[in-house]
Amino acid sequence: MRKHACGMRRFKGIGSITAIVCVGAIILGILPAVAAQLQQKxxxxxxxxxxxxxxxxxxxxxxxxxxxxxxxxxxxxxxxxxxxxxxxxxxxxxxxxxxxxxxxxxxxxxxxxxxxxxxNDFIVVRHSLDPAGIKGIKSSAAAFKRISDSGALFMSRGDNSGTDAKEKSIWKAAGINPDRQKWYQQTGLGMGQTLNVSAEKKAYTLIDRGTYLALQKNLGFSVRSVLSVMVEGDAMLLNxxxxxxxxxxxxxxxxxxxxxxxxxxxxxxxxxxxxxxxxxxxxxxxxxxxxxxxx
Amino acid sequence: MDMIFDGIKQAFFLLFTMDREVMGITLLSLKISGIATFFSMLLGISLGMSVALSRFPGRNLVVSLINTSMGLPPVVVGLFVTIFLWRNGPLGFLEILYTPTAIIIAQTIIAAPIVTGITLSAIQHLPVNLRLQILSLGATRLQMVWILAKEAKLPLLTAVMAGFGGIISEVGASIMVGGNIKGYSRVLTTATVMETGRGNFDIAIALGIILLLLSFTINAILTHIQQGERMR
Known part of the structure; x- marks a missing residue:
């Protein structure tokens, strides 16, 4: 925008005002930057x-x-x-x-x-009902296989985060490619928001225990009662x-x-x-x- | 329902106790969007008047460009500002990515076209004869511009209100170029997004209400000035 406005100089009178404004804006914009540069803090x-x-x-x-x-x-x-x-x-x-x-x-x-x-560790959580019947299964890959077989909704981060990478490696270990499956949805959001979405949509999701505990407390009335741990303790779930x-x-x-x-x-x-x-x-x-x- | 009620209660609690963090965030939002509105006002009004009062080849194209940019998506602006301000980007030497300055720049880019567009149409809607009359009374070109601006004061105020309203409520660009850094570049909108992610819905609702109140207060003041002018 600025560059464009500066190019208007040929319109006399108004043009010169524009030019002054441009210069002023640039100086005001740069000053704090120079100040910031002095401190490599x-x-x-x-x-x-x-x-x-x-x-x-x-x-x-x-x-x-x-x-x-x-x-x-x-x-x-x-x-x-x-x-x-x-x-x-x-x-x-x-x-x-x-x-x-x-x-x-x-x-x-x-x-x-x-x-x-x-x-800490990753856990698989879901709304208290367990349509895929994975509660208590030790192997995360086996649990993922059952989710896939049952076609119960699974909510993925889908954002190349650490949790997402872990989830992909578990799908791989289970020998399943969940992409484009109807029961597999990606939020593309952070962990907290993905947990919220999973709670609302009653989906399984993989989450790190730290965020789960923190949100369980914060969400209180909505999540504590409905989201429970389904799978935990697998060596693969180390985070x-x-x-x-x-x-x-x-x-x-x-x-x-x-x-x-x-x-x-x-x-x-x-x-x-x-x-x-x-x-x-x-x-x-x-x-x-x-x-x-x-x- | 409980949650909404709690949120509203929390908002007034935070407001009345002048919670330090919330006040800091609120003041920073005001400051950043205020400065950005100021710059977009200077740029937008001068550019809008320049285009409104001149004839040149390709003018229609310029006008359509301005009208299109009135709806610049903030995330797109955020993306481009980020790319330009990266340390190793074209403007990286400024070292202003993830600073309030970066948010001001992005918000200025979002608001300036809005102010420009409204200014343009406001000046064009003034009777053509007015210009001739002013000039025939011996005014210089600069004086004419000043009188026209005074004449179009009300729509210009609308332009500023629209620009401010657009950026104080904007989140996409602010989070990308500002980074939502605590006590430094965290503004009302980015804090709301973060608190939602943390499951702190009551604080998120509180921040939302503060944002609304702020926006309402500023607009009420400007409207008061605007309507007051009309009465005279």
């Missing part, structure tokens, strides 16, 4: 929706900021999108839970210093969160020291202690389990 953290929807980052980040003076810009997207941001050098540090994709990310040289931070620094050798603009500081913080005794206790009081059990043994 910003860290862009690309992360999964579960760390934000569960509220964990709201606790951790203020402590980190206070301690180090960095300013963390948390961009909560799916793990897949977070890693694409890392690949393009548009993020400094990632907190994600899609191990296979993370390994590829490391192998191609996009990241450095991948560290295990915490874990691990890693912190990765974006490779600064590849992208000059990456805030390498900030990324390093954040990654070190996430595995520090202080952060691990917070993760261990997060949600205990409010949700009755921890949402995440810290995985770093600090000496």
């Amino acid at each position: 910003n860290i862009i953290l690309a992360t999964t929706t579960s760390t934000q929807d569960s509220g964990l980052l709201d606790v951790l980040i203020p402590i980190f900021e206070k301690k180090t003076g960095y300013f963390v810009k948390t961009i909560a997207v799916g793990s897949g999108q977070a890693m694409v941001m890392g690949q393009k050098g548009e993020a400094d540090v990632l907190l994600v839970h899609s191990p296979d994709a993370e390994k590829r990310f490391m192998a191609e040289g996009s990241g450095i210093n991948r560290m295990l931070v915490m874990h 691990t969160y890693h912190v990765l620094e974006v490779n600064p050798a590849r992208w000059q603009k990456v805030n390498a020291s900030g990324a390093k500081a954040f990654a070190s913080f996430m595995v520090s005794r202080q952060a691990q202690e917070i993760i261990k206790n997060f949600g205990k009081a409010r949700y009755g059990s921890p949402l995440f389990f810290p995985d770093v043994r600090n000496k």
